[in-house]
Amino acid sequence: MALVSIGVAGASGYAGQELIRLAARHPFIRVTTAMASGSTDGARTLPALTGVWDGQITPLSLDQLAAETQAVFMTLPDSVAAEVGPALVARGVRVFDIGGTFRLHDRTLRHQWYPTTPDLEIPVVYGLTEHYRRELVEARLVACPGCYPTAALLALRPLIDANLIDGDVIIDAKSGISGAGKKPSERTHFSECHGNVAAYGVLGHRHGAEIEQELRQTVTFTPHLVPLDRGLLATSYVRVRPDVDDTAIAATFASAYASSPFVRVRGDALPEIKHVVHTNFCDIGWKYDDASRRLVLVSCLDNLVKGAAGQALQNLNVAFGWDETAGLS
Numbered sequence: 001m002a003l004v005s006i007g008v009a010g011a012s013g014y015a016g017q018e019l020i021r022l023a024a025r026h027p028f029i030r031v032t033t034a035m036a037s038g039s040t041d042g043a044r045t046l047p048a049l050t051g052v053w054d055g056q057i058t059p060l061s062l063d064q065l066a067a068e069t070q071a072v073f074m075t076l077p078d079s080v081a082a083e084v085g086p087a088l089v090a091r092g093v094r095v096f097d098i099g100g101t102f103r104l105h106d107r108t109l110r111h112q113w114y115p116t117t118p119d120l121e122i123p124v125v126y127g128l129t130e131h132y133r134r135e136l137v138e139a140r141l142v143a144c145p146g147c148y149p150t151a152a153l154l155a156l157r158p159l160i161d162a163n164l165i166d167g168d169v170i171i172d173a174k175s176g177i178s179g180a181g182k183k184p185s186e187r188t189h190f191s192e193c194h195g196n197v198a199a200y201g202v203l204g205h206r207h208g209a210e211i212e213q214e215l216r217q218t219v220t221f222t223p224h225l226v227p228l229d230r231g232l233l234a235t236s237y238v239r240v241r242p243d244v245d246d247t248a249i250a251a252t253f254a255s256a257y258a259s260s261p262f263v264r265v266r267g268d269a270l271p272e273i274k275h276v277v278h279t280n281f282c283d284i285g286w287k288y289d290d291a292s293r294r295l296v297l298v299s300c301l302d303n304l305v306k307g308a309a310g311q312a313l314q315n316l317n318v319a320f321g322w323d324e325t326a327g328l329s
């Protein structure tokens, strides 16, 4: 089988490098083209990937991507992806966007959170692999979910789909600092975040809108930055309907993820970040109190793998009809 030619736009960033690391070992693809902003003179290499992928990073060029690749992963700032994504699709390239630009379906919400995203004529598939496999087959533009939404949705979506939740959903989530990208800000500078934990975006984070879209109900979502380089843990608090018990909760997760190699259902053995870093797994565990009907769910993943590059590659596998685990196990 001829290898599929892949481009990575945003290759020098955290998610882009992770993508190249994974893609370089994928049996059916070849990274032919890797691009960044061109803010530095000349081509660049990726020292961390020496011996894994020895290509060069060149300045972003639509023409080159369209000429050299069949599919492109975009790990770009939102405003850049908003321009590049539709242009590539129009030129016959399949696009897997890891940013937020195309994730929100509602036009008003999209304009609020991603004002540079144009109105699109082409369908966009929300790439939460485990819940959209059918839609991903033959998809032209895939909006891969963010790291916070992936962890929260994999834990909550089966309960919502089975109509087990009664009332409010509260999501309290903690992310390692690499979730914010490689460029330090006042919030993510080492001396600010080392030895610190801080909530941010309270009652006003764009990932809250994305989670609400996929759960079809309002949620209280509070993200935190914690002093880890990578990894993300979401604790979700819900109350279940009166007729629901622990067995029904366990059966719902077992059935939802029976054919999902990257979701590990842990039951009451609560997952931890150290169990999932550098993997494409999302682990889900829970504790349930029958008397109060309170259910506390814990889900965790590596923000750069299942929360970004790994899930994008998983989506590519499904979109091209390959084994979902190719290049990821």
Ligand SMILES: NC(=O)c1ccc[n+]([C@@H]2O[C@H](COP(=O)([O-])OP(=O)(O)OC[C@H]3O[C@@H](n4cnc5c(N)ncnc54)[C@H](OP(=O)(O)O)[C@@H]3O)[C@@H](O)[C@H]2O)c1
Residues within 6 Å of the ligand: 009, 010, 011, 012, 013, 014, 015, 016, 035, 036, 037, 038, 039, 040, 060, 074, 075, 076, 077, 078, 080, 098, 099, 100, 145, 146, 147, 178, 179, 180, 181, 182, 183, 303, 304, 307, 308
């Ligand atoms: N980090 C995560 O855990 C994570 C998880 C899920 C989703 N995401 C999303 O993935 C995307 C990338 O995130 P990241 O953390 O990898 O960011 P990052 O580390 O800041 O990397 C950004 C990349 O985009 C390139 N870039 C910046 N401006 C550009 C321009 N005008 N033209 C072409 N390329 C440009 C950068 O190139 P230079 O090196 O030349 O500046 C770099 O390669 C974002 O949309 C983010 O929301 C990230």
